[in-house]
Amino acid sequence: MRLLEWQGRAILEKEGIPVPAGGRATTRNAAREAASAAGGAVVLKAQVPVGGRGKAGGIRMARDPDEAARIAGEMLGSELKGLPIHELLVVEAVAPVSEHYLSVALDRRRRAPVMIYSPRGGVDIEEVARTDPGAIRQVPIPPLEGPLPFRLRQLVSPAPPELRKPLAAIAGKLYHIFTRYEATLAEINPLAETERGLVALDAKLILDDDHRPGDQFAGLADALVDPLEADARAVGMSYVRLEGDIGVLGNGAGLVMATLDLVAQAGGRPANFLDIGGGARAERVRKGVELIRRDGKAKVLFVNVFGGITRCDEVAQGVVEATVRSGLPMVIRLTGTNEAEGRAILSRAGLVPVHTMEEGAARAVALAKEAQP
Numbered sequence: 001m002r003l004l005e006w007q008g009r010a011i012l013e014k015e016g017i018p019v020p021a022g023g024r025a026t027t028r029n030a031a032r033e034a035a036s037a038a039g040g041a042v043v044l045k046a047q048v049p050v051g052g053r054g055k056a057g058g059i060r061m062a063r064d065p066d067e068a069a070r071i072a073g074e075m076l077g078s079e080l081k082g083l084p085i086h087e088l089l090v091v092e093a094v095a096p097v098s099e100h101y102l103s104v105a106l107d108r109r110r111r112a113p114v115m116i117y118s119p120r121g122g123v124d125i126e127e128v129a130r131t132d133p134g135a136i137r138q139v140p141i142p143p144l145e146g147p148l149p150f151r152l153r154q155l156v157s158p159a160p161p162e163l164r165k166p167l168a169a170i171a172g173k174l175y176h177i178f179t180r181y182e183a184t185l186a187e188i189n190p191l192a193e194t195e196r197g198l199v200a201l202d203a204k205l206i207l208d209d210d211h212r213p214g215d216q217f218a219g220l221a222d223a224l225v226d227p228l229e230a231d232a233r234a235v236g237m238s239y240v241r242l243e244g245d246i247g248v249l250g251n252g253a254g255l256v257m258a259t260l261d262l263v264a265q266a267g268g269r270p271a272n273f274l275d276i277g278g279g280a281r282a283e284r285v286r287k288g289v290e291l292i293r294r295d296g297k298a299k300v301l302f303v304n305v306f307g308g309i310t311r312c313d314e315v316a317q318g319v320v321e322a323t324v325r326s327g328l329p330m331v332i333r334l335t336g337t338n339e340a341e342g343r344a345i346l347s348r349a350g351l352v353p354v355h356t357m358e359e360g361a362a363r364a365v366a367l368a369k370e371a372q373p
């Protein structure tokens, strides 16, 4: 699970690594207010889960709150590397004297974490890795020993002497974050040298998908819980956001996974995983479709319900109600108990169910392509 910058930043801040003052904004006015609060000149940063935002135009400077509002208006609703920008982080613009790179990554070959530091951080770090690999220091950390002081000194030894101590202190904190939050990557690039000392201007954290929830997340709930996924869980459903444009709804995790595979095989990209659970009733289907609508990426819905204890007529009723509200084209595959009654309900509403999952996947992919602008 890759955290957005603002989420990773919340963890750095909680664990005592300095970050610039700032706040989140989803509207022009919120950006204006955040800029006023931050004290004037700000940097607006697209909150999308990709790197290289700086070079792609996802990081922009504004001199005052009015300009911040104008730029926020341009950024919000636009796309960065194919991902819609729904949210910005608005932070005070600090002027870096120098930019450093610092990270802890899992080195699977060594079976140990490795810490990486370079005094030549910033947006060109990949270029530095290629042309000047000597400027990047790597220090493996034996997990049972941890980041002993001599290792941290070794790590930051390429830095100017006066920066070594504060860099080593931040490196120790970053290692602590890496283990405590069960990350596979914790990266700060750039870690900026400023007049006030070192400040983390970016935060990239990838948590192990199997990380154990625990009290380290206390006070961070807001930063780490996806409200959509939480609402789904609250009603006993399981929702995972994906990147594509075909909404998928089914009952049973295995069936939904198989549906995602078939959609991908048919050349489409699922917008989500949604398991509405067993014994799915009309009301649950309606709620499920609502969740997919709120997510906002789906251009077509593929409902795949396999009966057993699930009654098809109940499901069909939910599909009909949900269709009326969703305004999205729907492909429905329905089999099982009371199948004939279910199909009759769908037909009466002018909906045509497909007979197999493969046929459904192909239809959904075709409809999604038609819906492209």
Ligand code: GDP
Binding pocket: 020, 043, 045, 050, 051, 052, 053, 054, 055, 059, 091, 092, 093, 094, 095, 096, 099, 122, 123, 189, 190, 201, 202, 203
């Ligand atoms: P990334 O390109 O997605 O890694 O986004 P970053 O958050 O690292 O921002 C890219 C670049 O923008 C950084 O390397 C900095 O040079 C610059 N930048 C980001 N935040 C600030 C800031 O607060 N002040 C200034 N002056 N530059 C910033």
Ligand code: MN
Binding pocket: 189, 190, 202
């Ligand atoms: Mn960065």
